[in-house]
Amino acid sequence: MIVHTLRFAFKEGTTPEQQDRVLALMRRTASVESVSFAAVGQSLGDPAEGLTHAYCVGIEDLTAVERYMYDPVHLAGDEEILPHLARISIGPDLSDDMTPDLGARLMALHERKAAAHPEWAAQLAPLVEMRIA
Template sequence: MIVHMLRFDFKDGTTEEQKARVLGLMRRTASVESVSFATVGQSLIGPGDGFSHAYCVAIEDLEALERYMHDPVHLEGDDEILPHLARIAIGPDASDDMDTELDAKIMALHEKKTALCPDWAARLEPLLAAGA
């Protein structure tokens, strides 16, 4: 099982309605067939972390992760979600798969997606730079 977490903040000026819409879209993404279980809501890591919200999905294996990354629901959701986010931090992620190359394999899938979806990557990159 691969457990993937995002921590994020909304942009200043995002209304409560817009926040609810974004969280709803994230919950829709987290319900695609490749996700085993998920939670979307407030971040409980602590005030020093600086992120208000979190998104966490558990995905069975690398094949399911690749399906998740390219699922049309995920891609379409990001079109509406990303414009409302100020910054995103990826992780900490975890897995019960003890393959020492798992992190590199996951990164290769991410790099494949960025090559196939350069517009998506261009919208995501500034958010990661601000939050990482």
């Protein structure tokens, strides 16, 4: 199992209704077939970090991660979600799979998706602090 986590903050001026819509879209993404379990809601981390919300999904293996990354629901959701976010902290992810290069393989999947979807990568890049593993 690979557990993918992210914490995030909304852009200043994002209305409560827009925040609710973003969280609903994230829950929709978290319900795709490749996801085994999920939680979307408030971040319980250090408030001084300014990351107010969190998203966590459990995905069975690398094959399922790849399906998740390219799922049309996920791709469509990001188009509506990302414009409302000020900052995203991805990871560190965790896994019960003890394959030594698992983190590097996950990062390679991300890099392939970024190359295949440059507009998505460009939208994501200024928001993200990434710690895959």
